[in-house]
Amino acid sequence: MNSLAVTSLVTSLLCLAPLGLVFGCVALWQIPRRGQRGKGLAIAGVSVSGAILLLAAVVLPVIDFRIWTPPVRSDSGDVTKPGWTTIQSIRAGDCFTPRGGPPEPGTPPLGGSVELIPCDMPHRAEAYASFALPEGDFPGLDGITATARPQCARLFMDYALDSMAFGRLQTYYFHPDKQGWAAGRRTVVCWVARPGDAELDVSVRGNASDLNAAQLEFLAAVKPLNTAGALRPVKSPQQDLANATAWAGHMARAQAETIQLLKDADLPNAEAPTDQLVSKLEAGLPFWQQAAKAPDAGVFLSHLRSVDQHNGEQHLRRIRGLLGLPLPTSEPTQALERTTASAPRPE
Template sequence: MSVPPPPHPHGPAAPGAGPGSPWYPVPAPVPPPLNGLAVASLVTSLLCLAPLGLVFGCVALGQTAGGRQRGRGLAIAGVSVSGAVLLLAAAVVAFADIRVWTLPAPGDDGGATRPGRTTIASIGTGDCFDPQARPSVGDPSSLGDGRVELVPCTTPHHGEVYGSFPLTEQGDFPGRDRITAIARPRCGELFMDYALDPMAFGRLQTYYFHPDERGWESGNRTVVCWVARPGDAELDVSVRGNAADLDPAQREFLSALKPLYTAAALRPVEDQQNLTTATAWARRMAQAQAETVRLLKDADLPGAEVPTGRLVAELEAGLPFWQQAAEAPDADVFLSRLRSVDEHNGEQHIRRIRDLLGLPLPAS
């Protein structure tokens, strides 16, 4: 069960000849050099080294101006991702990224072999599990044949399924890129609907399985979304939580923050290669933040009224900058507005409210 390597980029196709004329391969024009800092900006931002990504991106934007070097899109991506990470690093669940594994078609011996053992394709929402084959050092993208052992969520476990959905595409296998474009945002939304208080767990990482080409041909159309701690760390409780364990004020506060957290969790990563994608996400963030402000104003949070008022004021002060970022005409303006948003993230007020309401405080 391995991830196929990403498709290699192809250069411009050589033009074909007109009727009756001979055809000769035409070499593609030599592109300007790729700016190394632009690549470094995107890579460091995706590796959660947001401050470095931001610095590299700013420098690269200047060096790639006017088409002197390639990589301006990568610089924009690095700057945007870094800014978003810095803005919400302590206020939202940290999605390091969404990892992908493909599921092979079931063999003749597929399915559960003994009690507690089955395949990832056969388990349901709320199930906790341990893979029968952990990712190896040589091939971290492999989970063997997808066999897992179901375990109680109250015992140490590697993963928890939080949702699944069918792909509606028909006909031929649509390809990994197309499935990823569908699964990434959908799994993100499902997780925010599933977990009552993801912030309480600190750093989490979401993953999903999807059918490979052989599985697709055999009729498998299901994407399975699951969550784990990064690396070899384990969970010892369900990330879903229990609403019965929360009092009304705690539930109201978490519900008020949900629009903002959901939009933040859906920030573009792989597809954030141009200003259009970045500004579209900023527009969604502006709408989500406005909704969170409205819900906080209506919330009844006894004992936390003062920090709640301060949080509302901070978020309201940041709203115009999200809106300006959504309308930014270029990367420089977008970055400037993102820096302004960061000054009004309300992180300290969120932590204070959680403390007063008796909600767990994640590690800073």
């Protein structure tokens, strides 16, 4: 009996296909020359090894082994080496890329895993807060949205401090589905990304110690208006006039609060454009109030067009420049757009 023929079959069955293939081929060369037995064993070893190698050649290119590589965190909890983990493992301040990228509006993410990435490396998203939903029966998507959407908007303004410094951003949130709820999961994770395929290369977290008193005062003054703007309804006024008018009323109250805060703010070297911005916002305030009482979508949109003519964007840009804050991009100054994203169970 040729010993390599036996070895070929054994190693192939132990999933050592490359060795099984080599031993089998050598055995087939030796057997006729030495008059030994074992040709059938050698053929079996070559066949099994070849089949395993062929299957590996087909399967391996489509398997993402990174999902088995956990991220590495420093003692402070910051991610220092990329790795894959579940949605439930995300912490506030983590930068990551959802599996399959950020979802399209109204669709869930693909799979329940994300790749955590150090925030100074290109990434698609950043988690900025989490909170627990109230106990009780599963509230459904509408119930979760009613709680998560405004809460995530407010928390982002606290986290970023100056959302306009990063251009156009879009907020999302992971939340438990019905099965996750039954398993005891109640946590909502708020995260932000650029719309489309654009990446972030820095953290959007703000640091108050990097800002002076005037910068902080200005950002606090415009925060009510930015937060209310982030809650613009997803549905058009033609689809849901009641929600649109309610939002307009919210915008009117927020704009009035911002106007008063700007009047009280001490903004050295930016007094003149601040006064001009206040005047513009005061001129636009009645249109918000009228939009809140609009009888139909056409009237509502007409008032919004008047609001846009009094948004004071040029004065806003001048104030930011005088205070040394980054200038917003040429895109609309509304900082956020909202989309919900449900979190499926982890894979």
